[in-house]
């Protein structure tokens with residue numbers, strides 16, 4: 001009981017330190033969504049022991065990174081065409097993409113993923129992505 005409370009406080013502290021600033025979304029809730037919805041296709045490095053291989057690896061700082069930059073991954077042509085317009089994954093572009101990937105990039109290989117319709121859940125997922133270093 002006491003140990004659980006300490007662990008909880010510890011993870012809250014870790015989140016605060018990692019986030020650095022106030023976040024709109026809840027990174028802990030976002031982590032659960034990512035585990036349920038993204039892990040089948042994406043590798044998040046040490047954060048999860050499981051690693052999906054269908055999509056490009058997402059460990060490291062995704063937020064703020066230029067799209068389509070994983071040298072070892074074979075992106076689809078529609079994705080690369082969109083990336084070539086200077087697409088960078090900031091919170092706004094991630095929010096639009098994750099809402100409905102196939103609408104943001106017609107023909108993307110991530111079209112098999114229907115997207116996250118819930119605004120709050122997307123904000124949580126993005127808050128979690130921001131904690132990746």
Ligand code: HEC
Pocket residue numbers: 033034037038039040041042054055056058062066067068069070074075076077078079089098107108109110112113116125
């Ligand atoms: C069905 C498999 C699948 C699922 C589920 C999935 N993705 Fe993807 N994702 C892909 C594929 C495939 C690509 C590459 C798209 C292309 O080349 O057209 C991709 C690309 C991406 C990119 C661009 C990465 C880069 O290098 O520019 C991001 C960001 C991303 N996905 C985030 C997510 C998040 C967050 C989730 C969960 C909410 C998720 N994906 C769920 C398959 C998936």
